[in-house]
Amino acid sequence: MRLRTALLSMGSMAALPSLAMASTITGPYIDVAGGYDYTQNQTVDGLHSKPGKPQGQSHGHEHLRMGDGWTGYGAVGWGFGNGLRAEVEGTYAMTYADHGSGHGWQQSMGQWNGRHGMKGSAQSYGGFVNVLYDIDLAQFGLNGMPFTPFVGIGAGYLFQDYHIHAKNNNGGPNNVFMHQGGSGSFAGQAIVGAAWDTPITGLAVTTQYRFVAQTGSHTGVSMGHYRAGGNPARHNNIVNVGERYSHRFMLGLRYAFDNAPPPPPPAHVVVPPAPQAARTYLVFFDWNSARLTQRAKEIVAQAAQASTHVQTTRIECNGYTDNSQAPGPRGVAYNNKLSVRRAESVKAALIADGVPANIIDIHGYGESHPLVPTGPNTREPQNRRVEIILR
CATH class of the missing domain: 2.40.160.20 (Porin)
Structure with a gap:
């Protein structure tokens, strides 16, 4: 008991x-x-x-x-x-x-x-x-x-x-x-x-x-x-x-005697990932010109350097124009040729910066696919461009 x-x-x-x-x-x-x-x-x-x-x-x-x-x-x-x-x-x-x-x-x-x-x-x-x-x-x-x-x-x-x-x-x-x-x-x-x-x-x-x-x-x-x-x-x-x-x-x-509460765990710090190199670059041109400006050359150099840091098997250079040339078929044909010349200028600069020529493809799309939609016969600087795409 x-x-x-x-x-x-x-x-x-x-x-x-x-x-x-x-x-x-x-x-x-x-x-x-x-x-x-x-x-x-x-x-x-x-x-x-x-x-x-x-x-x-x-x-x-x-x-x-x-x-x-x-x-x-x-x-x-x-x-x-x-x-x-x-x-x-x-x-x-x-x-x-x-x-x-x-x-x-x-x-x-x-x-x-x-x-x-x-x-x-x-x-x-x-x-x-x-x-x-x-x-x-x-x-x-x-x-x-x-x-x-x-x-x-x-x-x-x-x-x-x-x-x-x-x-x-x-x-x-x-x-x-x-x-x-x-x-x-x-x-x-x-x-x-x-x-x-x-x-x-x-x-x-x-x-x-x-x-x-x-x-x-x-x-x-x-x-x-x-x-x-x-x-x-x-x-x-x-x-x-x-x-x-x-x-x-x-x-x-x-x-x-020595039983103080343990310190709180450190706050979880989120470390942002290292910035990745861009895979698309835009090079702009003066009106009715295929010559690279100084700023355009700097952008081409960045694209060339980026191709060595990210996995790249092919580079596309796609040229464009605005619609400010002469109207009609002759104006469209002219803009198509101008867009090709712009793409060729960028390709030459890439090769000069160490990019192998055999991985570069060029295309000219004239005044199609405008970056900024405009009315007819409009000079738009952002449509006069070459897109460098790292594939």
Whole structure:
């Protein structure tokens, strides 16, 4: 029942809304937490060392039924930025023993056989070295989740300290006491939890469960009996304390010192493509002339240079005139010949600028295909032209 209640409480804390996106840690951090401890029942075996008794003779064992308790820890650690963390932890737990059964202590004291009740406390304290991993949920397609789950394991050394008093429930006058201090053994733990960020950068609220397993210990204790109203008679006995298994449910705070939010990604800069060389050039002529002006020669030179930078297999030189010549068939024929002469002038200039003659084709279209529509017998400078087209 106590275990189920703790699990429900843990789930309620994990359901609290988060104010910011949790993240993995880079750099140093500190971590503190506290909460409920439930320790499973534990066994204690007595080996008598009283004078007149065989050394190491076993006298049975007790079952300690542990009650509710509390626990806490403090840790310092380092996050490697890839989800992994390592930390050193100091921990403490206090659990209350509320019942015991068995015959070991009574027999070892030589007082009586029978069951008895027990009251007292059992402490566990020491340290762990932990390795943890923060799970980035985005890698599973869960973007925008308000928490970062983590898992981990730890290994360390814990001390056990017992202060137990057992009362004879069979009506006899004798009581038994046990005091054990400073007995230690190896321990390990498994960790699972989640970190929820707060509005304060680097500060997170943690909810977690830890299973702590401590191996048994072989130790000397102060153990004895006394009659009601009398002074205790102490004996130095050897006691084997069995394994200790604890379930810990904790709420805590974690602060990362070097956990500033990452800088925003640089703005995407669109680099315009390099300007491409034109594939069509226009060369204009004076009225009734096929001679290239200085400006016309410059344009022809640009076309010749462009033919070496863009893929060119053929160059067309198409000549045109306006319709300002004499009307009738003679005027049309004249303009046709004039447009051819203009195309030939441009071809000659291209060849002079290094363009192979065998890739140049010339055409004369006279006054057809005007660039600017006009009325009859109109002098229009833009219609007196040669179009250079790079194919």
